[in-house]
Amino acid sequence: MGTYDCTKCPAYCCSYERIIVNKRDVKKLAKHFDLDPEVAAKRFTKTREGEVVLRHQKDKIYGSVCMFLDTKTRRCTIYNARPGVCHEYPEYPTCGYYDFLSWEREQQQDEKFIPLKKG
Ligand code: SF4
Ligand code: SF4
Structure with a gap:
């Protein structure tokens, strides 16, 4: 056990289906992309089991990851506008x-x- 180094990790935490966003997060995304919050909400989020979460994209390593992950560099493409949960995780x-x-x-x-997730 020790500290972690995200630069050596292919961003497993960005493969979570449940990356919850709140209104503030959507506003931040909207501002970042210069969009109306409603447009941003539609484009970047979906409702899953009653919760608003970030949309995903296909990924070679984990099957599916957050739409904002650069699947080559394994870095967040919206680092300064990322949701609160990503900031805190x-x-x-x-x-x-x-x-x-x-x-x-x-x-x-x-x-x-990289040990792969099975199934
Ligand atoms: S916080 Fe996420 S990116 Fe960082 S080491 Fe853990 S799983 Fe990997
Ligand atoms: S917004 Fe960025 S940090 Fe958060 S899950 Fe998506 S790629 Fe990862």
């Missing part, structure tokens, strides 16, 4: 996925190894 000084990733990379002796 993972809320702890450690990241469970990063621990898993580092452990697997050590076992495989391959610092770029």
Whole structure:
């Protein structure tokens, strides 16, 4: 266990289906893209199980990731306008996925190894 380094991770947390956005987040997105909040809400969000979440795009590594992730560089394309939940995540000084990733990379002796999600 230790701290995490997002620059060495292919952004697993951006593959979560549940990336909740609130009105403030939508306003921030709208401003960033110079759109009306209603247009931004429609274009960038969807309702899933009663919650408003960010839309996804296809991804070679995790199957599906947030539409704002650059799938090549694995970086957020709207870093300064990203929703509050992305800003706060993972809320702890450690990241469970990063621990898993580092452990697997050590076992495989391959610092770029990515254990894949099955199914
Ligand atoms: S899964 Fe953890 S290490 Fe990877 S990008 Fe997200 S917070 Fe960073
Ligand atoms: S907005 Fe950026 S940080 Fe948040 S899930 Fe999407 S790509 Fe990741």
